[in-house]
Amino acid sequence: MQINQNFDNIAQSYLFSTVAKKQREFQAAHPEADVIKLSIGDVTRPLVPAVIDALHAAVEDQARQETFHGYGDEQGYSFLHEALAGYYRTHGVSLDTDEIFISDGAKSDLGNILDLFSADNTVLVPDPVYPVYVDTNVMAGRKVIFADANAGNGFLPLPDAGTACDIIYICSPNNPTGAAYDRAGLQAWVEYANAQHAVILYDAAYECFIEDTGLPRSIYEIEGAKTCAVEFCSFSKMAGFTGTRCGWTIVPKALADGKLNKMWLRRQTTKFNGVPYIVQKGAAACFTEAGMQQIRETLGYYKQNAKVLSETLDSLGIWYTGGKNSPYLWLKCPNSMDSWTFFDYLLEHAHVVGTPGAGFGKNGDGFFRLTAFGDQQRTVEAAERLKKLLG
Amino acid sequence: MQINQNFDNIAQSYLFSTVAKKQREFQAAHPEADVIKLSIGDVTRPLVPAVIDALHAAVEDQARQETFHGYGDEQGYSFLHEALAGYYRTHGVSLDTDEIFISDGAKSDLGNILDLFSADNTVLVPDPVYPVYVDTNVMAGRKVIFADANAGNGFLPLPDAGTACDIIYICSPNNPTGAAYDRAGLQAWVEYANAQHAVILYDAAYECFIEDTGLPRSIYEIEGAKTCAVEFCSFSKMAGFTGTRCGWTIVPKALADGKLNKMWLRRQTTKFNGVPYIVQKGAAACFTEAGMQQIRETLGYYKQNAKVLSETLDSLGIWYTGGKNSPYLWLKCPNSMDSWTFFDYLLEHAHVVGTPGAGFGKNGDGFFRLTAFGDQQRTVEAAERLKKLLG
Known part of the structure; x- marks a missing residue:
């Protein structure tokens, strides 16, 4: 048979594997560091x-x-x-x-x-x-x-x-x-x-x-x-x-x-x-009425995380989209850093992991994605670290 | 946009809808008839x-x-x-x-x-x-x-x-x-x-x-x-x-x-x-050991149905494939009937529904599919009716 040659044209994305690798290497070099992941695109709360x-x-x-x-x-x-x-x-x-x-x-x-x-x-x-x-x-x-x-x-x-x-x-x-x-x-x-x-x-x-x-x-x-x-x-x-x-x-x-x-x-x-x-x-x-109510509570949990992160970026004067009406915050990397430089900077100095915008297309470079799907307490802790580092 | 024109070339199959329609019409005309479906391609036993x-x-x-x-x-x-x-x-x-x-x-x-x-x-x-x-x-x-x-x-x-x-x-x-x-x-x-x-x-x-x-x-x-x-x-x-x-x-x-x-x-x-x-x-x-054992029991239930139907066809001298190592029996319609003629004959005289082989391709005409996925008692009853009608 002839295979579908178009598969050869798919760009390989190493975004998430590179993020994981860098995090792993950092953690190995700094076993004491308490790394917080704000890169997660998956939900973390149980079913209602x-x-x-x-x-x-x-x-x-x-x-x-x-x-x-x-x-x-x-x-x-x-x-x-x-x-x-x-x-x-x-x-x-x-x-x-x-x-x-x-x-x-x-x-x-x-x-x-x-x-x-x-x-x-x-x-x-x-x-x-x-x-x-x-x-x-x-x-x-x-x-x-x-x-x-x-x-x-x-x-x-x-x-x-x-x-x-x-x-x-x-x-x-x-x-x-x-x-x-x-x-x-x-x-x-x-x-x-x-x-x-x-x-x-x-x-x-x-x-x-x-x-x-x-x-x-x-x-x-x-x-x-x-x-x-x-x-x-x-x-x-x-x-x-x-x-x-x-x-x-x-x-x-x-x-x-x-x-x-x-x-x-x-x-x-x-x-x-x-x-x-x-x-x-x-x-x-x-x-159902109960289902809707319970789902709203779970969404409220994530929305509270988004609010915490939005307020942090607001207080730092960092430009961003999202954070309201969305679990994602898409921020302009401070000091004109490119996405991966900011990734390294944040990991090294705040022990916080996000996702470099460059992984989503050429217009993503210079931007960075944070998500609201994490644990509430950890998100608050991450926000404090961002304030300390970038304030 | 341009749609995928190849969809226009797919043959419409009316096999199962025609089977259902004929059964419905027969049942409406003969409300007292106790129709048994040996056409079913779906399992009927619960999960183990x-x-x-x-x-x-x-x-x-x-x-x-x-x-x-x-x-x-x-x-x-x-x-x-x-x-x-x-x-x-x-x-x-x-x-x-x-x-x-x-x-x-x-x-x-x-x-x-x-x-x-x-x-x-x-x-x-x-x-x-x-x-x-x-x-x-x-x-x-x-x-x-x-x-x-x-x-x-x-x-x-x-x-x-x-x-x-x-x-x-x-x-x-x-x-x-x-x-x-x-x-x-x-x-x-x-x-x-x-x-x-x-x-x-x-x-x-x-x-x-x-x-x-x-x-x-x-x-x-x-x-x-x-x-x-x-x-x-x-x-x-x-x-x-x-x-x-x-x-x-x-x-x-x-x-x-x-x-x-x-x-x-x-x-x-x-x-x-x-x-x-x-x-x-x-x-x-x-x-798991228990799972395998239980699954074998359920499969045994269907295999017993297949055996009942095989023995019936054997006793009637009807040529067929399957019935062993398979839940399907594919039989040559008696008296050189075509698939749909035999379907009507069986429905009318034995109140048994099967699937006309013609619906599966040109070589299927003159053949007929029965399945072993039904209820055991009903399958035995259907087999008795086949013997009576075709014997």
């Missing part, structure tokens, strides 16, 4: 009681012939479609349940959705960016172009009507920058996409961190979005499901005259076999 | 106690900060790699743990593996066949050619050295025919594939039904297979995980000088985020 109870109950269902669940529909159980439709109604978005597809996570769907598009399409992604948007397209041989995100536009680039493209990635609130589009910003992208007959792949994985009621939580809050946007979201950050795996994708029937909705159903029924019944029951429990 | 206990324990892990599991490695936890390597050792197959990739099921991997190959490759599939082998390749624009499986070769076609191809699908024990290759048959395919520099995608989802110790349970029992074959397997039929979702794929490092192993790792780390921790713990429990 309402979810745990639902998971146990669903396990019991699988233990008895009368309540056993074998194959379910690939696109998920209707109990979860209905719960999600209800969740969207609270944002003022009305969806048909057959526009909602349950999956094992946004990452899978963001990659797999590309099966629906021609390899000749041109893809527009922001720089800096979550690397899989680029890699999945390079694997398929698509041309990737970039929209510059930088301090000048608050890391929220707007469309350039002179640029032609077919597929547009938007992540808001953004990973890694924490910046979140307002309605006007998303409206501009929706109008551009509709004019270009392009599709927006909208990654809403961090929408649960939005607190400003003025900011859209779903792209479908924007007029015209249903004719140009697919939305991806997940229980990962919302409910701590990073290791429990459940997400969803909205493919509106207004998109390409219903063609993409039908194609995605066909793709999923042919190349996927659904999310575990147990997991879907756990996910649905998020939308 | 060892798995249930492990699932509950893992749910509890997710409830506590100290034992909480967020993102795991995309390719799965090492506890499950090691358990699977041990399982393969019992077949005499030695694997490195980094040749084993955990996934949400064989169907996903059988589709997703195609990302690794050029769209120009030619694909060889048997006819009749599990439809997704064809559909996933048509979606990607690959040329599909067929190897005729028929009564003459016992529905176990052998390679034709004159046929050139790049990707070969083999499912053994086969769905829908129940036929299982012996060592000589698989050896012929392995030699052909190595000679052609083709890759075999070996679907072993039904290996757990093999009882004859002379039959291979893994393609890697065949010399030379590690340089030409990827093997897909699943907990679905082995342990009733059709609704719990866990499978695995073996990509040997001897294949294409290790290139495919690395590419699959890259594909999975980029477009997948791993199987739920809870589910992997449940899957690992299958390999």
Whole structure:
């Protein structure tokens, strides 16, 4: 056979392995140092009681012939479609349940959705960016172009009507920058996409961190979005499901005259076999009154960390995006240090680990990502060290 | 954007929807009829106690900060790699743990593996066949050619050295025919594939039904297979995980000088985020002594159904494949009926539903699939009705 030669064109990213290696080497050289990781992109709080109870109950269902669940529909159980439709109604978005597809996570769907598009399409992604948007397209041989995100536009680039493209990635609130589009910003992208007959792949994985009621939580809050946007979201950050795996994708029937909705159903029924019944029951429990309340408490824990870090950067006069409406803080490295110099400086002098922005694209250099997913006490301690070092 | 036009070339299969519609209409017209479904391709027995206990324990892990599991490695936890390597050792197959990739099921991997190959490759599939082998390749624009499986070769076609191809699908024990290759048959395919520099995608989802110790349970029992074959397997039929979702794929490092192993790792780390921790713990429990014992009992239940149906066909003098080493029985329709005529005849006169072979490819016409996944008492009752009608 001939292998897919496009794999040779994927850039190898050594970002997280280099971060880990540098940390390991520092710790070996300074065994007494109490290193705090603010680089972590994974949740750390356990699943909430309402979810745990639902998971146990669903396990019991699988233990008895009368309540056993074998194959379910690939696109998920209707109990979860209905719960999600209800969740969207609270944002003022009305969806048909057959526009909602349950999956094992946004990452899978963001990659797999590309099966629906021609390899000749041109893809527009922001720089800096979550690397899989680029890699999945390079694997398929698509041309990737970039929209510059930088301090000048608050890391929220707007469309350039002179640029032609077919597929547009938007992540808001953004990973890694924490910046979140307002309605006007998303409206501009929706109008551009509709004019270009392009599709927006909208990654809403961090929408649960939005607190400003003025900011859209779903792209479908924007007029015209249903004719140009697919939305991806997940229980990962919302409910701590990073290791429990459940997400969803909205493919509106207004998109390409219903063609993409039908194609995605066909793709999923042919190349996927659904999310575990147990997991879907756990996910649905998020939308009960108790579940919602408990999830908000966990999110509040992380938001408090973000607040601590925001206030620290404010007090130091360091420019940053995120920290509000996002678990990420994306700061300009002090004294014009480049990302990796600042990484070393922070590790050596404050024993704090973050993520160098340069790892997310050329516009990331000179910037640095901190996250709010750590332990509260440790985050406060890290903030004190930052103040001491950089104050 | 331009959509992937290849989707227009996927044949619409109305097999199962037509079966369901005919059954519904018959039941509506004959509300008193006690219809028995021997068409079911899904397991019906609950998960075994060892798995249930492990699932509950893992749910509890997710409830506590100290034992909480967020993102795991995309390719799965090492506890499950090691358990699977041990399982393969019992077949005499030695694997490195980094040749084993955990996934949400064989169907996903059988589709997703195609990302690794050029769209120009030619694909060889048997006819009749599990439809997704064809559909996933048509979606990607690959040329599909067929190897005729028929009564003459016992529905176990052998390679034709004159046929050139790049990707070969083999499912053994086969769905829908129940036929299982012996060592000589698989050896012929392995030699052909190595000679052609083709890759075999070996679907072993039904290996757990093999009882004859002379039959291979893994393609890697065949010399030379590690340089030409990827093997897909699943907990679905082995342990009733059709609704719990866990499978695995073996990509040997001897294949294409290790290139495919690395590419699959890259594909999975980029477009997948791993199987739920809870589910992997449940899957690992299958390999405990208690788990294995309990799973064998459940498989024994289905095997007993297969035996009842085999003996019935034997007593009726009806030609069939499968029934031994497989949950499927693939029978020649009596009196030269075509598949759908026999379907109607059986439904009307015995109130038994099966699956018309014509739905699996042109060579399936005149054949009919029964399955052993039903209730034991109902299967015995169905067998009695078959004897009465056809005897």
